[in-house]
Amino acid sequence: MFDPYLTAKWLHILSSTVLFGTGIGNAFQMVWAMRTRRVETIHSVASGVVVADWLFTTPAGLVQPATGLWLVYLQGYSLTEPWLVVTYILYLVALVCWVPVVSLQIQIRDLAGQAFAITTALPGKTYRVYRIWFLLGWPAFASLITVFWLMIAKPNF
Numbered sequence: 001m002f003d004p005y006l007t008a009k010w011l012h013i014l015s016s017t018v019l020f021g022t023g024i025g026n027a028f029q030m031v032w033a034m035r036t037r038r039v040e041t042i043h044s045v046a047s048g049v050v051v052a053d054w055l056f057t058t059p060a061g062l063v064q065p066a067t068g069l070w071l072v073y074l075q076g077y078s079l080t081e082p083w084l085v086v087t088y089i090l091y092l093v094a095l096v097c098w099v100p101v102v103s104l105q106i107q108i109r110d111l112a113g114q115a116f117a118i119t120t121a122l123p124g125k126t127y128r129v130y131r132i133w134f135l136l137g138w139p140a141f142a143s144l145i146t147v148f149w150l151m152i153a154k155p156n157f
Helices: 004-036 039-075 082-117 124-153
Strands: none
Touching (some): 004 082
C-alpha cells in the first residue's frame, strides 16, 4: 500500500544522502587531486567531479526542497516555523556557494585539460580558482550539517 509520508521521507533521506555524499566525495577527490599538482590527475578528477555534480548533486538538490515541502505539508507544519525558516536560509547559503563552485570546477577541468594537451604545468590561475572553490565549500558544508541537525531536532527558537 502506498504511504505518502513514508514515500516522502524515504525520498527526502535518500536525496539528502546523495546530495551530501556526492558533495563531500567530490570535495575530497578534488582536494586530493590538487595536492598532487599532477596535470593529468587534476584534469581527470575535475572532469569526474563535474559529471558527478550534474548526474547526482543537481537532481538531489532539486528533490530535497520538493520532498521537504511535501513533508512539511504531510506533517501539518507551518511553512514559517522558525526551524524551517532557518533551514530555508541555510539551504539557500549552500546553493549560493554551490552554483559558483560548479563553474569553478569547470574552469579547473578546462585549465588542466589545456595544460595537459600541450604538456605544460598548470597556469597560476588554476590555483587561484581552486582557492576560491575551496573557500566556498566550507559555508556550504557547514550549512548542510546544520540543516541535518535542524531536521532531526526541530528546535523551538
